[in-house]
Amino acid sequence: MGRIGKKFEELRANKEKALIVYLTAGDPSLAATRELVLSLEKSGVNIVEIGVPFSDPTADGPVIQAASQRALKAGTTLRGVLELVAEIRRTSQIPILLFGYFNPIFAYGAEKFSQAAKDAGVDGILVVDLPPEEAGELRIFTDAAGIDFIALVAPTTGRDRLKTIVQDATGFLYYISITGVTGAAAPKVEDISREVGKIRKMTKLPIAVGFGISCADQARAIARIADGVVIGSAVVRRIDENRANSDCIQTVCAYVREIKEALS
């Protein structure tokens, strides 16, 4: 079992829920992302999802689109993100998940990427545009490298499809709380509760819920249902709004602590 699985076990034993935070790597710089990750860990974040910026993020809303553009303008590459992970690993054992689109990985080379990601200390990957139908070409290498391949379940995913997804899942299952892009509308707790219940019946893997969660109240409600809550756009927006301020990291961490408290 990797760092992700162990983290969920540890949290489960303490009756805690996982707080997973998404950051776009390289926004505003890779050095800043590193500092943010280390500070977030101290603020109670259990798993970080590091976004690999892509030119055409079709599953992302305006906040993460803009962050990706800024990161790319700042010269962020997948190679640079892997170096960032290796840097973080020197001082931290926080589980790290890379989140992104397939083309940068494909251009890097699926096999080469998997080895490099493992060496850097990446624990899992979530590739938005690789549904089970197409995931094979990457998974032969990431599975071999012991990297968790985090599967997405959407509100539109039907029963039979869910079965297939669950069968092949590792690490945890990521339930997309809204029919939409990242950071869009506020999710409906009753709907999530029902859908997460369906997934529970099929798997023992932890279930995290993300897309559209932005405040402590939502996080609290969802933590009653799921094993983890993912906060993305809300954090990225705060980083952007406070980028010029010397207390940017403190502001972001204060927000994250507020969410963390809501989970306990």
Place this chain on the structure above:
Amino acid sequence: MKTLPDQNGHFDVFGGRYAAETLMPALLELEEAYAKTQKDKTFAEEFDRYRREYAGRPTPLYYAERMTRMLGGAKIYLKREDLNHTGSHKINNTLGQALLARRMGRKKVIAETGAGQHGVATATVAALFGMECKIFMGEEDIRRQAPNVFRMKILGAEVVPVKSGTATLKDAMNEAMRYWVSSVRDTFYIIGTTAGPHPYPMMVRNFQSVIGREVKKQTVKAEGRNPDVLVACVGGGSNAMGLFYPFRHEKKVEMFGVEAAGRGMNTNEHSASINGGKIGILHGNKTYLLQDENGQVRDAYSIAAGLDYPGVGPEHAYFAQSGRAAYVTVTDEEAIGAFLFLSRQEGIIPALESSHAIAHAMKIAPKMKKSQILVVCLSGRGDKDARTIMETLQG
């Protein structure tokens, strides 16, 4: 040649369904609904009736006598897709998809558009079938294709300006996909070209294949045989695939797909993804893609908004790799030359997209024998480009 795509939408290594999970159930449902219509005689009859009585098919295959004489080589025929209702081949596909949407009970449709031809064709069928219609279009394209924007609005569609990226076709498609992710339960996405996730490349190809099927019949009638050479422009590649596909087993028929070289293949300002790109994944399929060494998609450029796209349909990628078709390039300047040539020699104002195909025909026809037959797909008419041309000429 095998029958492609395979059941997962792959054309050898190309194609596929690289789509977000939220869309996967909709893509599978679409595939199933489409397969059902293929076995349904009433669908074929309905589709055929609309093509005939509404779109005006079959379109003529016109022997361009003056053009032939001036170039002094092969006998040149123009497949007059510009004479379709709405002014381009795009209606062949939007009629098919709208009929499918209607069978699936969808009352809302969305589409991306570059030149606005697909947007107009979608707005048209939405009006025809009483569907709510949103068209995503890049701001730069809204500027350079204003007449088509007016037409879409007149037809009752909402034109949604897209500001991201270079504000052209790629960005419009990104935004349409994002909107679709949010509205997938009740909205049908009418993709305009042989790209996107499976089943779109196959479905659009099949809807557009009427072009090639008619050409086959028409050349046999006019000349007693198949043409020797087919030429069509390729952005995403729907008019080209529509022309090529019915001839794929005819080994003697040579095919040329013409990509936009923009300001030249030695610059970064072109849209030639087969000639200047590498294999990658964008908009749901694996294909040739303009991209940098880190897998970031590069902005395409062409004077023709409908060719201004950094990818290409996966079946074209397959045809290129297997050698079934050759893919060549034509610059902005050559396309403008062809635009004026056809306007003044034949009295036909071609779309700037189609002018790329005309330009390549002008290069190869003089080297061919007078007994040979060359068919160019004149995919659309050029009224929409009048402003671009006048600005360029006054430059």
